[in-house]
Every structure is written in C-alpha cells, then in structure tokens.
Amino acid sequence: MSDVAAFEAQRPRLKRLAYRMLGSVSEAEDVVQDAxxxxxxAGEAAREPAAWLTQTTARLCLDRLKSARARRETYVGxxxxxxxxxxxxxDPLERxxxxxxxxxxxxxRLSPLERAVFLLHDVFDQDxxxxxxxxxxxxxxxxQLASRARGHLKEARPRYSVPQDQAMRLAAAFMSAxxxxxxxxxxxxxxxxxxxxxxxxxxxxxxxxxxxxxxDVLALLKGLAWRxxxxxxxAMRPARINGLPGVIMKNPDGLTxxxxxxxxxxxxxxxxxxxxxxxxxxxxxx
Numbered sequence: 001m002s003d004v005a006a007f008e009a010q011r012p013r014l015k016r017l018a019y020r021m022l023g024s025v026s027e028a029e030d031v032v033q034d035a036x037x038x039x040x041x042a043g044e045a046a047r048e049p050a051a052w053l054t055q056t057t058a059r060l061c062l063d064r065l066k067s068a069r070a071r072r073e074t075y076v077g078x079x080x081x082x083x084x085x086x087x088x089x090x091d092p093l094e095r096x097x098x099x100x101x102x103x104x105x106x107x108x109r110l111s112p113l114e115r116a117v118f119l120l121h122d123v124f125d126q127d128x129x130x131x132x133x134x135x136x137x138x139x140x141x142x143x144q145l146a147s148r149a150r151g152h153l154k155e156a157r158p159r160y161s162v163p164q165d166q167a168m169r170l171a172a173a174f175m176s177a178x179x180x181x182x183x184x185x186x187x188x189x190x191x192x193x194x195x196x197x198x199x200x201x202x203x204x205x206x207x208x209x210x211x212x213x214x215x216d217v218l219a220l221l222k223g224l225a226w227r228x229x230x231x232x233x234x235a236m237r238p239a240r241i242n243g244l245p246g247v248i249m250k251n252p253d254g255l256t257x258x259x260x261x262x263x264x265x266x267x268x269x270x271x272x273x274x275x276x277x278x279x280x281x282x283x284x285x286x
Contacts (some may be wrong), residue, residue: 006049007039013050013124014057020119021061022068023081023104025282031060054126055134058116062135065112072108076202078210080272081105082279083241083257085248099242101259101272106153117142118149167245168238171260174268175236175247181225183218190214191267201276204253217271244272248283255280 014035018028035056042052072079081104107115116135120126121142128139128146135142170189177185196217200206211217235250239257246259254277261270274280 003040007036007053010050010053014053017054017119017124018057018061019084020099020104020107020123021058021115022064023108024279025082025084027064027068031057031064034060051130051133054120054124054130058120058134059136062112062116065115069112076200077206077208078197078199079108079201080197080199080274080279081242083246083259083274083283085239085241085283100244100261101242102261102270103153104242110149110152113137114145114149114152117145118153121146122150164245166266167260167262170262170266170268171238171245171247171258174260174271175258178221183222186221187214187218189268190217191263191265191269194268194270196220196271196273198273199276199279201278203277204275206273206275241272255283257283 011032014032015028018031019025022028022031035053038056039049039053080101084099086099107118110118113135117131117137120131120134121128126134128142131137131142131146132139137145174186174189177183177189192214193212194214194217196207196211198206207220211220232252233249234252236247239246239248241248241257241259244259244261246257249256249258254275257272257274257280259272260268261272263269
C-alpha cells in the first residue's frame with residue numbers, strides 16, 4: 001500500500017476523532033491536513049499508519065485546544081459545536097450520541113487531556129497502552145483521567161432512544177407551528193424543562209443566553225413574532241445534524257441550522273440553533 005493510500009484509509013477516522021476533540025468541522029479538516037504533512041515527512045519513522053496518525057492527530061488537537069479555550073472566554077453568547085451533517089456512523093464502534101450536541105457540550109467541560117483519553121479509549125477503542133503512547137503519559141495516569149472523564153459525562157449520554165421517523169415528525173411539527181405562530185401548538189410540543197440554545201457568535205442575531213424551560217422558550221418565540229419573526233426562509237431541507245433530526249435553512253442573511261432533541265415522552269427536550277456564519281461555511285442549503 002502506498003503512503004497516500006495508507007493515509008487515505010485512516011482519514012475518515014482521524015477526522016471523526018478531531019471533530020470530537022475540537023467541535024469544529026473546519027478545524028478537524030485542518031488538523032488532518034497537518035497530520036498528513038507530518039506523515040509525509042516522517043518516512044520510515046511512521047511504520048504503523050493507524051497508531052502513528054492517531055497519536056499525531058490527538059497531539060495536534062491538544063495544541064489547538066489551548067488557544068480554543070482562550071477564544072471561548074471572549075465568545076459572544078452561548079457556544080455550540082459546528083453542525084456535523086452525516087448519515088449513520090461509518091464506524092460500528094461509534095454511536096450517534098457520541099456526536100450529539102449535548103455530549104459535545106459535556107466534553108467541553110473536561111480538561112483537554114481528559115477529553116483525549118476518554119475519546120481514544122472509550123469511543124475509538126484504543127487500549128490504555130496505545131493511549132499512553134499517543135499522549136506521552138503513563139497508563140495509570142490515563143486510567144485515572146478516563147475514570148474522571150466518565151464521572152463528568154455519565155449524565156450526558158441519553159438514557160432513551162426515540163425512533164428517527166418520530167423525531168423528524170416532531171421537528172416538522174415544531175417548524176410548522178413556528179411558521180404559523182401557533183403558540184398553543186408549540187407549547188404542546190415542548191417538554192416542561194426544554195432548552196433552546198442559539199449561537200450567533202456576535203455576528204448574526206441570536207439569544208445571548210440559553211432559554212431554559214417551556215415558558216422561557218415560548219417567551220423568546222413570542223418576542224421574535226412581535227418583532228416581525230425570524231428572517232424569511234428562502235430554502236429549507238431536512239438533515240441529520242449531530243445525530244439529531246434537524247433542518248438547514250437559507251435566510252436572506254445566510255444559513256441557519258436547527259437540531260431537535262427529543263425526550264422519552266415524545267416531546268422536544270432541546271433545540272440547538274446555529275447562525276454564526278463561520279460555523280456554517282462548510283454547508284449549503286441545496
């Protein structure tokens with residue numbers, strides 16, 4: 001197998017690792033490209049492509065996380081990961097909830113090393129020896145980091161599963177009720193503890209704090225309606241966003257994504273809206 005073929009065989013997996021580390025599609029692509037450049041220069045030093053490239057990608061992500069954390073401190077409004085549009089996970093070891101918005105936000109609360117150890121071991125099935133080698137730590141330290149990470153993340157994974165077709169019908173009902181400004185219907189679709197988070201990054205209008213609770217979410221939607229509503233929708237298509245049902249909309253001022261998380265009672269538990277154009281540059285409305 002040529003060097004190029006060996007690298008390309010690993011590219012999808014490396015990109016999935018980098019996205020989960022960074023929460024950014026564009027930065028994940030940059031990291032994988034940097035890994036390729038280092039692989040190309042390494043020559044005979046990189047005898048085991050999968051192990052060498054995983055190690056390099058993880059370390060490059062750790063370097064980027066240091067500056068990312070500094071940027072998040074000055075971010076305007078709530079931060080959400082860049083929307084990931086994909087079908088079912090290509091790797092059977094990975095589950096859809098491992099890219100869910102709630103899970104990625106939970107990863108944000110971990111230290112960079114905790115995040116790296118957890119993802120490499122629990123999501124990408126590396127043994128602790130491989131993880132220790134990748135991160136330059138001993139195995140005992142990696143086990144401790146993984147245990148600590150699991151403690152922080154145990155509430156982030158959903159304890160229930162809603163069929164995709166049911167979730168899509170719920171999302172469609174929300175969009176229809178929003179368009180007609182039927183607030184009674186909207187209230188009936190929302191869980192009592194529903195959350196709405198919108199990320200404009202200070203570049204496009206968005207709520208500057210999370211809306212928490214059905215009443216809070218409805219108050220925001222009513223306020224938008226009173227002020228003329230959301231920008232007109234020029235085009236819209238359904239999409240699977242971070243493993244959740246959602247839509248990609250084209251508005252006069254740019255793209256918007258909305259992803260919907262459902263609870264076990266068949267109600268909307270969370271709505272994630274991204275309007276920051278920098279996080280939508282890799283998408284199209286078509």
